[in-house]
Amino acid sequence: MSDEGVKVGVYVCECGINISATVDVEKVVEYVKSLPNVKIARHYKYMCSDPGQQLIKNDIKELNIDKVVVASCSPRMHENTFRNAVEEAGLNPYCFEMTNIREQCSWVHKDREKATAKAIDFVSAAVARASLLEPLEKRKINVTPTALVIGAGIAGIQAALDIADSGYKTYLVERTPSVGGRMAQLDKTFPTLDCSACILTPKMVDVARHSNIELLTYSEVTDIDGYVGNFKVKVKMKARSIDVSKCTGCAVCIENCPVTLQPQIPKKPEKAPAVRDKGYIDELIAKHSHHPAPLVQIMLDVNKKYRYLPRDVLEYLSFKLDIPFSTIYRAATFYKAFNIELRGKYHIRVCMGTGCHVRGARNIADMVRDKIAGAKEGLFSLETVNCLGTCALGPIMIVNEEVHGNMSVDKVDDILSSLGGE
């Protein structure tokens, strides 16, 4: 980029009196003439009028100016007007620079001297920029009328179908071997309890059969490059070890597959693992042995005695009752009645639901934590819960089974202190 030998024409608009009332246009023109590269500087009543535009066209032809600066209203108003005028005179329309001395100068200032100084600065800057302008060409770029949808859940399927129905080629990429996603795992849809599969499966079939959709299952997008209309996407198709075009879904290959994968199940220990209070646990097992499912009953008693379910007891029960440990653990963590960590003598539950939260439940929970830290170990324990169903009394705190409503930090202090907290 070089601005040598550039011939700039500068045109300062008076806009009737809109500009000339506050900006001394003659002074601006006088100053601009002294700037480098400026071949001609003029002012005129209305630059946007036909005679005004003709002024520019004549100068382009007669004086060979190759860059045009117009100082007038906002480019949002007349930039295109002047670009067209410049183009009609045979100059590249982008060799035109417009600067705004009306909306952003004469209309917002009253001091004539300062406004003129500001207008001079604006025009000087525009001249400097105009000298560096290069002709630009408008280009047309072809776009590929194709869409890519990533993820063939119900949303992806529907999107692909809509695009394909509009007549565009659509690629639908799905990571797993089958389309359908989460909705295929559901029985009913919320809130109308419609049959999930009845909505989904016809669409799954449509998406596979649609002539405009190319379905890429068991594939992942690894790279996206390019821009709107011309994206280049790399899709990694994972190995299926079958010929997709020949597969009829007969499943004979599954029977003949040479690879067998089986879950690794830990072996049952040969003798009973060590356990606390062995006599007591054995008694419990004997007591409930008539029960068809003794596990939960035994665990209830264990939980009552120790205030939690110690791991060694669970392992011992697993051995004695011949139930896999994972099953016992699942039951122990599923029911709210059990806890697998030691609880305090006073178990405190603080509601963190929205109703309680806005009334300061967090402060209550923080205060309880402070009290626990200062109290004897094993006296208190804290659990935050999502809703206790008593929102009108929020914030709520429950100590063992006793409900305390409208809690405040001071009340927490009083209650816990009376129970023996420091």
Next chain:
Amino acid sequence: MTKKEEKVIEMDEKGDFEPKILGFLCNWCSYAGADLAGVSRYQYPPNVQCIRVMCSSRVDPMWILKALTDGADGVLIAGCHPGDCHYVEGNYRTRRRIAALKKILENYGLSDRVFLEWVSASEGKKFAEVITKVTNAIKELGPNPYKKRWEI
């Protein structure tokens, strides 16, 4: 512009400090907001020289540094409100860049001279208020200390 001329503009008759502030306005929101201020005839100080950019994220932090080292007393960057960017997330980039730049400028005592504002196309009044606020803040701070050092 020569130094002498610069001084003429800087000092008005009463000898008060008249700062030179550079403004970068985004084409879609803030420039339109500035136009609206004009159409509504909201008056504001003439100290801000505005440059139209297509997006506030077009403003290279180096330009801000160049303006400050070339003697601008302050720099204002104005763009669309968060979430309203014509290019979806340009102004988020601006916000991060300006935050980082201000951190660096703290070491040179210049961070108070850089302003980032959100002005929408319908906020002509806010534009006038922003310009007034920025001009007053710079007047309070006084001339760019780095410019003074070079003039000696």
